[in-house]
Amino acid sequence: MTQARAEPGNLIDGKAIARRLTDRVKIEVEALREKTGQLPGLAVVLVGNDPASEVYVRNKALQTHRAGMRSFMHMLPETTPQDELLGLIARLNGDPQIHGILVQLPLPKQIDPAVVTNAIVPHKDVDGLGEVNAGRLSLGIPGLVPCTPLGCLILLRETLPQMRGLHAVVIGASNLVGKPMAQLLLREGCTVSIAHIDTRDPAGLAREGDILVVATGRSGLVRGDWIRPGATVIDVGITRVPTHDGKTKLVGDVVFEEARQVAAHITPVPGGVGPMTIACLLHNTLQAARLTLDPQGGLA
Numbered sequence: 001m002t003q004a005r006a007e008p009g010n011l012i013d014g015k016a017i018a019r020r021l022t023d024r025v026k027i028e029v030e031a032l033r034e035k036t037g038q039l040p041g042l043a044v045v046l047v048g049n050d051p052a053s054e055v056y057v058r059n060k061a062l063q064t065h066r067a068g069m070r071s072f073m074h075m076l077p078e079t080t081p082q083d084e085l086l087g088l089i090a091r092l093n094g095d096p097q098i099h100g101i102l103v104q105l106p107l108p109k110q111i112d113p114a115v116v117t118n119a120i121v122p123h124k125d126v127d128g129l130g131e132v133n134a135g136r137l138s139l140g141i142p143g144l145v146p147c148t149p150l151g152c153l154i155l156l157r158e159t160l161p162q163m164r165g166l167h168a169v170v171i172g173a174s175n176l177v178g179k180p181m182a183q184l185l186l187r188e189g190c191t192v193s194i195a196h197i198d199t200r201d202p203a204g205l206a207r208e209g210d211i212l213v214v215a216t217g218r219s220g221l222v223r224g225d226w227i228r229p230g231a232t233v234i235d236v237g238i239t240r241v242p243t244h245d246g247k248t249k250l251v252g253d254v255v256f257e258e259a260r261q262v263a264a265h266i267t268p269v270p271g272g273v274g275p276m277t278i279a280c281l282l283h284n285t286l287q288a289a290r291l292t293l294d295p296q297g298g299l300a
């Protein structure tokens with residue numbers, strides 16, 4: 001069942017929802033400190049000097065401090081051999097001050113992201129991308145859930161009173177977003193379809209979605225006529241494009257002005273999924289810290 005098309009373009013305010021989540025994390029960090037005398041610590045590893053990645057990594061460190069946690073940055077040169085990165089991860093795995101480890105993606109070509117991701121001990125894998133946490137998610141066992149899909153799920157829960165029985169269409173089947181997103185929606189009681197590069201009629205499938213999550217990295221892919229009237233649209237895409245006046249701006253995978261005429265609820269870019277990704281990273285770091293400092297605290 002879809003919602004009525006009452007107010008077109010009802011915005012989902014990811015920035016505000018992310019701020020509330022971060023505020024909650026901050027309170028719980030303080031409670032953990034009072035109980036154990038220790039603060040959660042997050043290590044962020046960046047290999048190379050991609051300017052966009054540098055901005056994200058700095059932003060993550062800033063938000064980590066804002067939530068009252070400790071942040072450790074490791075910036076390695078573009079030419080870092082894989083073995084050297086694995087050596088750093090081994091040290092971080094064994095460091096009791098570090099509860100979460102994130103290796104920023106993408107990585108330079110000499111490094112296999114799967115090898116690196118799986119080198120992080122599962123209880124510090126705050127990206128939730130390793131085999132153990134991905135397996136736990138698909139089996140419905142508590143674990144660390146990838147930040148972007150978790151952020152999308154929280155936005156959907158804030159927007160829709162009930163997801164059980166809704167048809168959710170996920171466009172994009174990556175290990176980073178599409179696949180874990182589909183697992184979370186399934187767990188929520190949705191009927192889930194995943195469209196990918198070989199899907200015959202992605203627009204037709206998208207139009208079946210009461211919920212549409214778009215994570216392809218192809219800006220402007222999803223037009224207004226891909227959207228079911230009254231649907232809830234979550235746009236994960238984030239691409240920097242040039243504007244007429246020689247500046248740049250961020251756009252999603254969805255043609256926003258078209259989509260907001262049709263959808264009941266839609267996330268903007270920026271200010272939608274992006275801020276939630278960082279808030280969920282903080283949430284996961286707190287969860288990871290609890291796993292070692294306060295095991296009875298458990299995983300949500």
Ligand SMILES: Nc1nc(=O)c2c([nH]1)NC[C@@H]1CN(c3ccc(C(=O)N[C@@H](CCC(=O)O)C(=O)O)cc3)C=[N+]21
Pocket residue numbers: 055056059102103104105106127147148238250269270271272273274275277278
């Ligand atoms: N291991 C790993 N984990 C990640 O979670 C990960 C990654 N690698 N590599 C890159 C992508 C990208 N990503 C974003 C996080 C925040 C915003 C964000 O805060 N966006 C703001 C705008 C920021 C701006 O103005 O540039 C917004 O949408 O409002 C965007 C993108 C995390 N990623």
Ligand SMILES: [Mg+2]
Pocket residue numbers: 014238268269270271272273274275
């Ligand atoms: Mg966004």
